Amino acid sequence: MRGKSNARLNRQFDRLQRRIPDSAARLLERLRQPQARLLRIPLAILLILGGIFSFLPVLGIWMLPLGMLLLALDLIILQGPVNHAIVRGTRKWSTWRRARRDKKSGR
Template sequence: MPAKSRARLNRQFDRIQRRIPNFAARALDWLRQPRARLVRIPLGLLLILGGVFSFLPVLGIWMLPLGLLLLALDLVFLQGPINSALVLGSRKWTLWRRSRRQ
C-alpha cells in the first residue's frame, strides 16, 4: 500500500509542478529529491509552524498545507490523507471553475 500511495503522491506533485512558475517548479523538483531530506523535513516543520501563527502579518494559512505536503514525502502515515485532500481539493476547484463559467 505505501508504494501505491507514494506513486499517487508523486503524480500529484507532478501535476502541481506543471502548474506553477518555472523557478518554483525547479525548487520543488530539487526538494523532492531523496538527498534533500535534511532540508525538506525542517522546512516542512517551519512552514507548519508558520501556518499555525497565521494571524501574524507576514505568515499565512497557505504555509500549513505546503508544510504538510513536504512532510508527506517522508512520513508514510501522512501520504494517504494528503492524497485524499489533494484529489478532493482538485475536484472541488474544477467544479467551482465550471460553475463560474456559466
C-alpha cells in the same frame, strides 16, 4: 499499498511543478530528492506553521498543503491522508471555480 500512495504523491508533486514558475519548480524538484531530507522536514514544519497562522501578514493558507506534501515524502503514514485531502480539495476547488464562472456568464 505503500507503492500506490507514493506514486499518487509523486503525481501530486508533478502536477504542482507544472503549475508553478520554473525557478520554484526547480527548487521543489531539488527538495524532492532523498538527500534533501534534512532540509525538507524543517521546511515542511515551517510551512505548516505558516499555514496555521495565515491570518498574519505575509503568511498564507497555501503554505499548509505544501508543507503537508513535503512532510508526506518522509512520513509514510501521512501519504494516504495527504493524497486524499489534496485530491478532494482540488475537486472542490474546480467545482467552486466552475460554479462561479457559470454564475458570471449567466448559465
